[in-house]
Amino acid sequence: MKIVSLVGARPQFIKEAIVNREVRRRGAWHHVLVHSGQHYDINMSDVFFRQLEIPRPDHFLGVGSGLHGRQTAEALTRFEAVLLEEKPDAVLVYGDTNTTLAGALAAAKLHIPVVHVEAGLRQSPKTMPEEINRVLTDHISTRLFCCSDLGATNLKEEGITEGIEVVGDVMYDLYLEMAPSFDAEKALRTQGLREKGFLVVTLHRDFNVDSRESLQEILQGLNLAREETGLEVFLPLHPRTAKRIDEFGLKEETKPLRLAEPLGYLELMALVRASAAVVTDSGGLQKEAYFAGKRAVVVMPDTAWRELTQSGWNSLSEAKADALARHIKKALSPLEHPGDLYGTGQAAAAIVGAIANQRSLS
Ligand code: UD1
Numbered sequence: 001m002k003i004v005s006l007v008g009a010r011p012q013f014i015k016e017a018i019v020n021r022e023v024r025r026r027g028a029w030h031h032v033l034v035h036s037g038q039h040y041d042i043n044m045s046d047v048f049f050r051q052l053e054i055p056r057p058d059h060f061l062g063v064g065s066g067l068h069g070r071q072t073a074e075a076l077t078r079f080e081a082v083l084l085e086e087k088p089d090a091v092l093v094y095g096d097t098n099t100t101l102a103g104a105l106a107a108a109k110l111h112i113p114v115v116h117v118e119a120g121l122r123q124s125p126k127t128m129p130e131e132i133n134r135v136l137t138d139h140i141s142t143r144l145f146c147c148s149d150l151g152a153t154n155l156k157e158e159g160i161t162e163g164i165e166v167v168g169d170v171m172y173d174l175y176l177e178m179a180p181s182f183d184a185e186k187a188l189r190t191q192g193l194r195e196k197g198f199l200v201v202t203l204h205r206d207f208n209v210d211s212r213e214s215l216q217e218i219l220q221g222l223n224l225a226r227e228e229t230g231l232e233v234f235l236p237l238h239p240r241t242a243k244r245i246d247e248f249g250l251k252e253e254t255k256p257l258r259l260a261e262p263l264g265y266l267e268l269m270a271l272v273r274a275s276a277a278v279v280t281d282s283g284g285l286q287k288e289a290y291f292a293g294k295r296a297v298v299v300m301p302d303t304a305w306r307e308l309t310q311s312g313w314n315s316l317s318e319a320k321a322d323a324l325a326r327h328i329k330k331a332l333s334p335l336e337h338p339g340d341l342y343g344t345g346q347a348a349a350a351i352v353g354a355i356a357n358q359r360s361l362s
Helices: 010-026 042-051 068-086 098-109 129-139 149-157 170-181 184-191 212-229 239-247 265-274 283-291 306-310 321-331 347-356
Strands: 002-007 030-035 090-094 114-117 143-146 164-166 198-202 232-236 258-260 277-280 296-298
Touching: 002 010, 002 068, 002 098, 010 030, 010 042, 010 090, 010 170, 010 283, 010 347, 030 068, 042 265, 068 098, 090 098, 098 114, 098 129, 114 129, 114 347, 143 149, 143 347, 149 164, 170 265, 170 283, 170 347, 184 265, 198 212, 198 265, 198 283, 212 232, 212 239, 212 321, 265 283, 277 283, 277 321, 283 296, 283 306, 296 321
Parallel strands: 002 030, 002 090, 090 114, 114 143, 143 164, 198 232, 198 277, 232 258, 277 296
Antiparallel strands: none
């Protein structure tokens, strides 16, 4: 059996890393890895391949940045050519990026079965690019692997009843597997931070950073939290956010904060583990905080990871300075960890096992 796996953005490199390991461990099938090139900077892409020992992609599509239509269209066109050449038995896509949708669409149109890892997540507003990508991908997938029961329920409510399996979260598998390599002491020393003396903050969502008003409110909220709690604010900057801070003339607001380049997986996880709490609009980091036993303030109107907000572990904050500072203070109070919400670290094994044991994926 030959399977083509498509990745392109940071969260997908992380998910591919653990699935790829499992495929190699078992010799499960001929795995062809394709990188769309949606993320291309060294610290947005290469570092993940190196740290997580992901094999070199067999095809690199060089799609790059651009408006959504162009980015998706380039990935679609170039990926279709790869599929015509490789003629795989199935295509594996992860998550909710423009790369995910392009890959699923190219495959479905060629009648190649689509396997979607991290299926069934739903969140409002429906107009979010990631939400559009995940809904459409789910509806053209033949195998849908969900992280929790909620994902399966969401799919059934939309009339998708076949090919669904709840396996847990591959990101948890990777977290557990890589935990021995998280070097907190070194990461703290490199960044000049003190154990539990800082917040880890990441921001990149269009609705937070592409509006001057939201970005300014968030930065002011972080400054307020810093003054009120005495914690440093450590903010590795996504390139989109760095650009907007420049464009909007918000440099002054960032002066009291500890800005950094985007970090590799190992450094970021090490720092999350050593932090006081996390503030993020990343789908992945809000869960990784929980894996690390840290609470997260999620700067979004809604989250797909409802189990975490329903249990009170994470909280949603508006992009308003006062609200954000209030949520951050609350996140510093101790709370009983909600236990295993996204499997037990066996998701990749379940996915690879299920695919390998199936004669046809269509
Ligand atoms: C994308 C995904 C998002 C995911 C995120 C993880 C979509 C719609 N969004 O958002 O779901 O959570 O990745 O990071 O697919 N840029 C660089 N260097 C890079 C990559 C991007 O400078 O290596 C710049 C681009 O020029 C662009 C901006 O970052 O200005 C946004 O990149 P893009 O890939 O469009 O979306 P993300 O915001 O990264």
